[in-house]
Amino acid sequence: MKKKKDFSAEVREMARKAKWASHQLAQLSSSIKNKALMEMSDELDRQPEWLIRENQKDLAAGRKLRLSSALTDRLRLTPSIIHGMAEGLREVARLPDPVGEIIKMWKRPNGLMVGKMRIPLGVIGIIYESRPNVTADAAGLCLKSGNSVILKGGSEAFHSNQAIGEILRKILVKTGLPQEAIQIFPYTEREAIREMLQLEEEIDLIIPRGGEALLRFVVSHSKIPVLKHYKGVCHIFVDETADLEIAIRVCLNAKVQRPGVCNAVETLLVHEKVAGRFLPKIGKALQKEGVELRGCPQTKKILSHIKGAREKDWFEEYLDLILSIKVVKGIEEAIEHIARYGSLHTEAILTSDYQNAQKFLKEVHSSCVLVNASTRFNDGYELGLGAEIGISTSKLHAFGPMGLEELTTTKFIVYGEGQIRG
């Protein structure tokens, strides 16, 4: 345990080293970065026993702290989870390298050629909870995009994260890369995190991943830009003209395929003209899967056996086998409901009407808006970004899934022939 006064200097020193490493990283060729990623995967695949032994220390400490079984599950490293981390790094190695790409170029009347070139952000701080595999995943994405990373995992995963970090850093040294490019934050005190969040000169971006309390803490204390995702209160609007077979398949998928994730649907909005035909069918299908339904008064007229939804249900991210249902007069009311209760995450319309499809796409301003597809597709892999470091529900810089491109910025480049400004 360090004394309080030590944090400021030591945390700043970490961040400075990360910044200097980032200057080197920014210049690396894709092949060198890919080689390091592949060797990291191989080393993870060679070391499962050691990683599991280190993970046991965390699990033992967790038992003393009486961690819930859900938390313990998330904390546990198994041979298959470790192999999954290794495979994840191999996949990142195979993705195209965004750094150096010139995304557009144009010519000015005075002959200047102006372009925008992708460059790494610099240093990224990732603050996360529980799952130690995030350590390898996030480090891989940052390395590939030419960024240094400082990883602050949950204190309950301290030994596991240190061990994974040790393997990754060993390979950095072996492949001639600066080992300060990947640093595992060694402090568990809040005070130390607060110090890190002050370092706007050294750190370019903070990505918090975890519960709402963690996110609110980071946003309140950070002078560094933060990309965050508060919650996903996702909606599906079943329009009058929806194909009901598709509607049942999509609504079921969006609710039950993985109810504990942010892009699962939480509220169903149903056009009043189709409610009488659709609700009995979807109600039956959902209840067969164990989903608890909570309906508005009109819904309860059709599904009389279900619970009533209260005002707070419309704001709720259940992350569970619960769904609220509201009958609406039409697309206008659906869009208004989403604007009022939604969380800007993911919304879908199921319709056969061209105008309504276009209207919904245009007027709903969530990070991902879908026509006739499951909300579960709002995901970096599924949308084709190749990988994902999180989903942003803040609009600045990145809105929606963040892949490698979202870990870069662009600078202006100008080719001249001696032009001066008049």
Next chain:
Amino acid sequence: MKKKKDFSAEVREMARKAKWASHQLAQLSSSIKNKALMEMSDELDRQPEWLIRENQKDLAAGRKLRLSSALTDRLRLTPSIIHGMAEGLREVARLPDPVGEIIKMWKRPNGLMVGKMRIPLGVIGIIYESRPNVTADAAGLCLKSGNSVILKGGSEAFHSNQAIGEILRKILVKTGLPQEAIQIFPYTEREAIREMLQLEEEIDLIIPRGGEALLRFVVSHSKIPVLKHYKGVCHIFVDETADLEIAIRVCLNAKVQRPGVCNAVETLLVHEKVAGRFLPKIGKALQKEGVELRGCPQTKKILSHIKGAREKDWFEEYLDLILSIKVVKGIEEAIEHIARYGSLHTEAILTSDYQNAQKFLKEVHSSCVLVNASTRFNDGYELGLGAEIGISTSKLHAFGPMGLEELTTTKFIVYGEGQIRG
């Protein structure tokens, strides 16, 4: 003067109204927005006397406060400045509307069509000092990009800003747009600004424009993302192979054409192999324009009559007819100097060497990097963005000049045919 306890509720109410207005704004056609902008210009052109009378109140208060003549100059509205504001709005009306543009679209193996569509950010807060013309310029850019704006100008320009705001809002009402789309912040107390900076649910972006103290205040207190520009310590590196005629023309332009702005050059880095030929020429030319030179020891061997540069000179944004000069061994040392002392704003290389031009473009990570052109080109108009609301030296979201596109974000849109996730 309002009581302290009033701010929280009233500022939040302003922001909420701005947010509701932003939902309407986001759906407007370009032609309606352009019509409002043109009518605003016409009304400004009809009202110079009234605006100048309101401006007199600020100037009179300024005399009592003994404002410096520089500040008074910036504060003063003249018929030509007012006409300039009107013309600025007309130019914004003529720019392409970024909202609704689909910047790319691709197809997934399961048939989903995935695209990214530009949408407004929502509500933008602009906190600025002195010049009242910013009120019209910023309001015009925000309206065109579909954003509501809350404008907090300097307290010394209170009446001028209120008057400009009144004209703009009158036209909003006349053209059927929500008048809450443009709001002039009516409080001058810091406490009220602090309240505004807490409203992360209502306000999407804060752009501070002004001195370093204002910027640090905003960054320290804001829970809302901030796009800022701290300072411009801009460099020109004169390489061994530079065309010396071009070098003299470009260096002169970058220093003296408008020395008080952020993209003026502050430090000249000169390759040692060309210093003996170049420094006497550029020294003479600069001194003829009244520029004070401060040189490193090697520079002083050639220009013995100039002042010595101290360590702190390399960090300095003079914003004045002062230039520091350093002789370097070559491009490596120049790039290192920029990484150490630069502010990520604007840097140029003057060279005839292909490899060095590419190396400089690739390895210098400032918001704008130029080859054989003046640093003065780092500007929204000059680079072809059409207009500019500021220059960002933070890398997130926008790095460099911010035009209309930078006042938007993108959402993912997905066209499906009933796909579900497996």
